[in-house]
Amino acid sequence: MKASPLQKLIVFVLGWGAALLMFFPVAWMVLTGFKSEIDAVHSPPLLIFHPILSNFTHVIHEGDYLGALGNSVGIALGATVLGLLIAMPGAYAMAFFPNRWTKDLLLWMLSTKMMPAVGVLMPIYLICQKSGLLDTLTGLVLVMMLSNLPIIVWMLYTFFKEIPGDIIEASRMDGAGPLAQLRIVLLPLAGPGIASTALLSIILTWNEAFWSLNLTSSNAAPLTAFIATFSAPEGLFWAKLSAASTLAVAPILIFGWLTQRQLVRGLTFGAVK
């Protein structure tokens, strides 16, 4: 059935409307980063203004942007790699050798995400403090990995379930052990799914602020903690905060843009039979 011009118009308007709605806060943040503090709070808001770069130079010189960027990259990659290493065998076992507890186990794992993080702040803080992991990359990698693990396991489980069990069975008949099955059969077949899981984990870890703010001070502080340093109880700070936010989200936006095809391919993997 061919869509009528009116239907096409409605879809066009809705699509662009949704896209603009989502993009507007990001665009406004970038614009505000180029305003002076007084222009940033101007009422009515200014669309035409004299752009300046001093907020960006201030943020880079006064804050440790490169250090925070390095920490963000380290934490995001570390938590993702570690998470995949732990989740892949788990998802493999649950997808291909399910038992009566599998569904309950999966639901229990996901249910840990339903509790607000602040509910376990004190125990996690004390564990990190007693084991010397406060304000360390290792501590944050471990906490972030554990925080994202349920989602990684669930996603991988879903992707692995799409692979016919007969293929795994055939490879086993040919003498492939679990590691060889993962490497030769699962990785090529579920590659897009694993890649999109990794990308999602990187994005979630990059944007996580609660644990970063509470478990780091300076040595392991990532970009989310870096942004927070530019808010002030007394004094105008919107332009500098916007510049810091722009610098913080720029790497992950570029990364997301470069990998969008992979991300979409993975997320829709198996959606159409």
Next chain:
Amino acid sequence: MRLKITAALSAALLAASGTSALATTITVATVNNNDMVVMQKLSKVWEKETGNHVKWVVLEENVLRQRVTTDIATHGGQFDVVTIGAYETPIWAKRGWLDKLNDFPASYDYNDLLAPVRSALTVNGNMYAVPFYSEASFTMYRKDLFEKAGLTMPDQPTYAQIEQFADKLTDKSKQQYGICLRGKPGWGENMAFLGTLVNSNGGRWFDMDWKPQLTTKPWEDAINYYVKLMQKDGPPGAASDGFNEVEALFATGHCAIWVDSTVAAGMLEDPKQSQVAGKVGFAKAPIAVTDKGASWQWIWSLAVPSSSKKEKVAKEFIAWATSKQYIDLVGKTDGWVLAPPGTRMSTYQNPDYLAAAPFAKQVLAAVQSVDPQHPTLLPVPYTGIQFVTIPPFQQIGTTVGQDIAGALSGGTSVQAALQSAQDSTTSAMQQAGYLK
């Protein structure tokens, strides 16, 4: 020759190891206020002088309070110097969380510190924090608008006069509002101003038996006045305006009168941050039936938590950062208008500062006028002007602030808001053990 080279190398190594053994890195937790940003920049001077290093942890105010509390309570020792206010100092000192700071060298000149400021940071005769900068509240107004309307702001305005002026200067068609005041709920936001308004109406938070007094006449008078005035002459959406939002409104020319912190004066007189620089007049905080507690007091101070393992160097750093020499350094490097205000008498005797800061005399008068030990007309069992120095106050103040913000936005009546505030405060005081 070889012997000489070996001797020289050994000496150099010894010197190097000696320096590194002496060098200590301290961690300072602070907020991103302008004066603290200047301190971060100038700390390099101290590092050069002493060979020690400072690691900065800059946090949002509430996160800072939470992080520092957690660290001290769990003996984490993550921070060697913390930035705290006049509210925390007596509470934390009584809990043994802070080191005493009575032993700075004579050159520190404790007697130069302004008496009300020193008193607020002293518990049982010991100082537990030293002032970095302090603020009181006063009235800021647009001289040009007053002149145009033929009005004169007295040196000591009353709240009745403020209302008359605000009525005359409001022109909503031009987005010009006669009065701008904090409306955002929070013990350090709307309740800071409202605390002084209630005090000046003769009210108090608690009687001598810690019974909440939020439904008494002074509270009703104060909150009715505030809500009526703001709804009549204030900006739209005032219930979401905190210090920064009101500063932005005033700095962009939308407000005729603003009663708030003296720290705003420097920002409003800075042409880079304000479109009304040079057009702002200053007067004392308004009064209603009494001047007791009509102007607030807040002191951003530096303290050494008892969990720090580097107290000696931490104390050396804060002695430097709150010294006369530091204020002098700021004046010479960043300009006298940016010198930390409200801490030392010598600042207000410095002709360079007086010339650069046209608001200096009013700020000094406001800071010196406060008496946090006797904040109200009627006797009270607590200290603090716009806050009560008891641990449950943060929660109480914020809850009451939410009730009043509800009345300001028209969602509830003043009477209902105050009854709700009275009930929640009574319950919080019972839970905290102050009331049976």
